[in-house]
Amino acid sequence: MHLEVIEMEAEIISVGTELLLGDVVDTNAAYIARKLSLLGIDLFRKTVVGDNKERLSRILKEALDRVDLIIISGGLGPTEDDLTKEAVSEVMEEKLILNKEIVKNIQQRLPSKNLPEKGIIKQALIPSSAKIITNELGSAPGIILEKKSKIIISLPGVPREMEKMMEEVISYLSTKKEIRGYIQSRFLKIWGIGESQVEEKIADILKEQSNPTIALLVGKGEVHLRITAKFDDRKVREEKIKELEDKIRERLGDYIYGVDEETLEFLVSSSLRKRGLKLGVAESCTGGLLSHRLTNIPGSSNYYNCGVVSYSNQAKSELLNVSSSLIQEKGAVSSEVAKKMAEGAKKAAKADIGIGITGIAGPTGATPEKPVGLVYIAISTQDKKMCQKFIFSGDREKIKWKASQAALYLLNKSI
Amino acid sequence: MHLEVIEMEAEIISVGTELLLGDVVDTNAAYIARKLSLLGIDLFRKTVVGDNKERLSRILKEALDRVDLIIISGGLGPTEDDLTKEAVSEVMEEKLILNKEIVKNIQQRLPSKNLPEKGIIKQALIPSSAKIITNELGSAPGIILEKKSKIIISLPGVPREMEKMMEEVISYLSTKKEIRGYIQSRFLKIWGIGESQVEEKIADILKEQSNPTIALLVGKGEVHLRITAKFDDRKVREEKIKELEDKIRERLGDYIYGVDEETLEFLVSSSLRKRGLKLGVAESCTGGLLSHRLTNIPGSSNYYNCGVVSYSNQAKSELLNVSSSLIQEKGAVSSEVAKKMAEGAKKAAKADIGIGITGIAGPTGATPEKPVGLVYIAISTQDKKMCQKFIFSGDREKIKWKASQAALYLLNKSI
Numbered sequence: 001m002h003l004e005v006i007e008m009e010a011e012i013i014s015v016g017t018e019l020l021l022g023d024v025v026d027t028n029a030a031y032i033a034r035k036l037s038l039l040g041i042d043l044f045r046k047t048v049v050g051d052n053k054e055r056l057s058r059i060l061k062e063a064l065d066r067v068d069l070i071i072i073s074g075g076l077g078p079t080e081d082d083l084t085k086e087a088v089s090e091v092m093e094e095k096l097i098l099n100k101e102i103v104k105n106i107q108q109r110l111p112s113k114n115l116p117e118k119g120i121i122k123q124a125l126i127p128s129s130a131k132i133i134t135n136e137l138g139s140a141p142g143i144i145l146e147k148k149s150k151i152i153i154s155l156p157g158v159p160r161e162m163e164k165m166m167e168e169v170i171s172y173l174s175t176k177k178e179i180r181g182y183i184q185s186r187f188l189k190i191w192g193i194g195e196s197q198v199e200e201k202i203a204d205i206l207k208e209q210s211n212p213t214i215a216l217l218v219g220k221g222e223v224h225l226r227i228t229a230k231f232d233d234r235k236v237r238e239e240k241i242k243e244l245e246d247k248i249r250e251r252l253g254d255y256i257y258g259v260d261e262e263t264l265e266f267l268v269s270s271s272l273r274k275r276g277l278k279l280g281v282a283e284s285c286t287g288g289l290l291s292h293r294l295t296n297i298p299g300s301s302n303y304y305n306c307g308v309v310s311y312s313n314q315a316k317s318e319l320l321n322v323s324s325s326l327i328q329e330k331g332a333v334s335s336e337v338a339k340k341m342a343e344g345a346k347k348a349a350k351a352d353i354g355i356g357i358t359g360i361a362g363p364t365g366a367t368p369e370k371p372v373g374l375v376y377i378a379i380s381t382q383d384k385k386m387c388q389k390f391i392f393s394g395d396r397e398k399i400k401w402k403a404s405q406a407a408l409y410l411l412n413k414s415i
Numbered sequence: 416m417h418l419e420v421i422e423m424e425a426e427i428i429s430v431g432t433e434l435l436l437g438d439v440v441d442t443n444a445a446y447i448a449r450k451l452s453l454l455g456i457d458l459f460r461k462t463v464v465g466d467n468k469e470r471l472s473r474i475l476k477e478a479l480d481r482v483d484l485i486i487i488s489g490g491l492g493p494t495e496d497d498l499t500k501e502a503v504s505e506v507m508e509e510k511l512i513l514n515k516e517i518v519k520n521i522q523q524r525l526p527s528k529n530l531p532e533k534g535i536i537k538q539a540l541i542p543s544s545a546k547i548i549t550n551e552l553g554s555a556p557g558i559i560l561e562k563k564s565k566i567i568i569s570l571p572g573v574p575r576e577m578e579k580m581m582e583e584v585i586s587y588l589s590t591k592k593e594i595r596g597y598i599q600s601r602f603l604k605i606w607g608i609g610e611s612q613v614e615e616k617i618a619d620i621l622k623e624q625s626n627p628t629i630a631l632l633v634g635k636g637e638v639h640l641r642i643t644a645k646f647d648d649r650k651v652r653e654e655k656i657k658e659l660e661d662k663i664r665e666r667l668g669d670y671i672y673g674v675d676e677e678t679l680e681f682l683v684s685s686s687l688r689k690r691g692l693k694l695g696v697a698e699s700c701t702g703g704l705l706s707h708r709l710t711n712i713p714g715s716s717n718y719y720n721c722g723v724v725s726y727s728n729q730a731k732s733e734l735l736n737v738s739s740s741l742i743q744e745k746g747a748v749s750s751e752v753a754k755k756m757a758e759g760a761k762k763a764a765k766a767d768i769g770i771g772i773t774g775i776a777g778p779t780g781a782t783p784e785k786p787v788g789l790v791y792i793a794i795s796t797q798d799k800k801m802c803q804k805f806i807f808s809g810d811r812e813k814i815k816w817k818a819s820q821a822a823l824y825l826l827n828k829s830i
Contacts, residue, residue: 017630018630018632019445020448020458020460020461021448021449021452021458022444022445022446022447022448022449022452023445023449023632023639023641024445024632024634025440025441025442025445026440026441026444026445027440029437029441029463030434030437030438030439030440030441031437032437033435033436033437034436034437034438037436037437043435043436043465044464044470045435045462045463045464045465045470045474046435046462046463047460047461047462047463048444048460048461048462049459049460050458050460055459055460059460062477215432215433217433217438217439219439224438226438281724283703286707287706287707287709287710287711287715287719288698288703288704288705288706288707288709288710288722288724289703289707290703291702291703291706291707291724292701292702292703292704292706292707292815294702294703295702295703295724295726295776295815296702296811296812296815298777298778298779298811299779300702300726301726301727301780304702304726305726305727305729305730306723306724306725306726306727306729306730306734307703307723307724307726308721308722308723308724308734309696309703309706309710309721309722309723309724310721311710311715311716311719311720311721311722312716312720312721312764314720314721314765315720315721315763315764318763319721319723319734319763348730348733348734349727349730350729361710362713363713364713364714365716396711396713397711400707400710400711
């Protein structure tokens with residue numbers, strides 16, 4: 001049996017003057033877009049508009065002319081500025097009706113918030129034929145309004161509320177025959193070579209691509225490849241992606257450190273945990289960022305014992321046992337000092353693995369021999385010691401980030 | 416003399432499939448919006464569209480019907496996907512003409528990049544009547560196209576290139592009489608009380624507002640107030656803002672920690688520097704985040720000596736001299752241990768001020784008496800010692816962030 005697949009076309013609208021004026025960066029639209037793309041829904045555009053009913057209504061009318069599905073985030077709150085439902089009802093020719101269940105629900109669940117009654121009533125006004133999406137984390141419910149073969153979905157602007165409610169939106173959209181998910185993507189995350197080198201190594205593969213397609217995404221100093229396959233059959237999709245991934249892995253090998261949502265801190269943490277190893281960290285130029293990233297992983301106290309941010313030479317000597325004469329002789333930014341820092345971190349933390357990072361994050365501190373961006377990273381395990389030199393480009397925060405990424409990459413290979 | 420002020424109306428368009436699909440969050444539009452708002456330009460909407468000439472042209476045509484100024488970022492690169500100039504020329508009825516100066520410029524400035532000639536030529540094609548904005552940090556030049564009383568400005572999507580080129584855009588826009596800047600904003604940054612408490616404390620001021628207006632912005636666990644004044648005369652604007660700011664400060668006092676672009680790490684760093692004081696840090700639940708934030712400030716080695724991320728009890732004892740019996744008796748998360756950590760950090764760093772943070776970032780590690788989010792922060796200076804208890808809500812990363820913000824807030828008050 002051949003499945004008839006019709007593409008569903010969508011737009012995302014984010015509502016809020018703080019988003020429009022750039023006081024807050026709109027991360028909701030990106031989140032919703034990623035979810036839609038996994039469902040195989042074709043996204044036409046994303047729009048941000050302020051808390052202004054007339055302008056929002058105009059955008060809604062235009063979007064209804066172009067697409068089948070509109071997802072709105074924001075403008076569902078209790079204040080007079082929140083006008084999304086009012087605009088939606090207007091363009092969809094619906095009445096707003098007070099839903100007493102919602103009033104009761106808000107009063108029961110958020111008694112401490114002491115919301116004024118006017119605000120509760122505002123949040124409980126629902127377009128007459130809309131389906132309600134319960135908000136388990138806040139007060140404003142979401143709505144799904146399906147009418148005249150168009151769908152408008154409206155969610156609150158608070159990211160964690162919206163993200164939770166997107167689960168229900170996804171199951172709802174998955175029931176629509178038009179979008180029986182036939183697109184599938186896989187991300188390959190690459191560290192250690194630049195965009196042009198990646199392109200060079202897989203030039204012929206890029207040239208031949210049709211389905212699956214390959215996209216190169218560059219950001220935060222590294223390259224990601226997105227493989228996207230469009231086939232009705234899930235098994236075919238998975239096979240085709242696997243085939244292309246294997247081909248790319250043959251060319252890029254170890255430069256690919258992870259896939260999809262995997263981060264380096266997650267991979268390092270998993271490996272340490274699996275092997276029952278403990279880690280000690282000594283950072284200079286990264287200033288605590290490596291420890292911060294490692295301890296972002298829940299349960300990190302199982303393998304992360306302690307870290308020393310040894311900015312001063314005195315701290316390097318006293319806490320990490322790097323001799324002052326070595327610092328004097330070779331300089332604080334040198335492979336010798338990095339190695340001793342790794343040793344010292346291992347010992348101070350009573351750990352199995354130590355890592356030492358020293359470098360110049362800039363903008364000051366450079367010398368003719370030691371430019372801004374010069375970083376040494378050393379790792380000391382029970383049976384091996386290594387140190388690698390890097391020169392990173394960018395401003396202070398970028399150099400810190402890249403150095404922490406390099407440290408995690410080397411740790412991941414060493415464990 | 417009365418100045419005639421006509422509002423200029425604008426839209427921002429971000430171009431790129433990676434932005435549309437949410438693989439990359441669009442921060443450019445927020446940056447441009449903030450700059451336009453400072454110029455007093457009224458922003459109607461922001462739109463994101465993929466690398467698709469037809470859809471981009473359609474958006475441009477619609478926007479030209481609505482507003483006077485369109486700023487586009489992205490789609491100026493050397494590949495076939497980059498179609499912004501092509502779409503702009505189409506809707507503005509301009510020919511694309513090869514600018515040999517730009518070709519020469521790119522070849523001279525980026526010889527190492529080894530760009531293919533086809534790509535260079537693509538980047539050097541310019542709409543015939545456009546003004547060129549030189550790109551000092553990359554290859555793609557920007558353009559300003561003014562025609563039939565409409566302005567389209569097109570900038571590259573790489574943030575640092577776009578940000579640099581916005582300087583020229585701002586001076587260009589400042590010459591337009593329509594927008595002689597008459598709007599001015601000031602942000603008051605608040606820590607330690609929630610949105611509803613802020614609203615309560617200034618309820619009457621909020622009710623009376625007209626010009627200047629006050630907006631409450633909430634994000635990352637804190638509240639910001641934006642005061643916006645619209646008057647032709649700069650002096651009047653400044654006076655009116657000052658007047659309202661003073662009134663709000665009377666109510667909120669110490670809860671206001673800074674204004675505009677000031678961050679807590681910046682304020683703490685400035686104070687330490689000014690007073691010639693050195694800092695030692697001991698962190699447990701924040702896992703290095705406090706040190707990371709402090710060392711993001713250039714020149715931080717002048718006052719930040721060292722930090723210890725003492726996740727394990729052994730590290731608390733050996734590196735910070737917190738006695739194991741105290742940890743045993745009071746628990747690692749206790750005010751007694753926080754105080755000893757602050758002492759230990761001061762001593763280990765040979766510093767004037769020590770800070771100690773211990774808490775439960777979750778999701779695991781809680782007990783009936785000590786919930787997730789419980790954090791103790793202690794500060795020890797030459798003449799005083801203090802410790803404060805907090806209970807923060809949110810997930811692991813939010814609790815880490817809020818604890819680091821609390822630590823900086825307390826440091827800022829103590830120095």
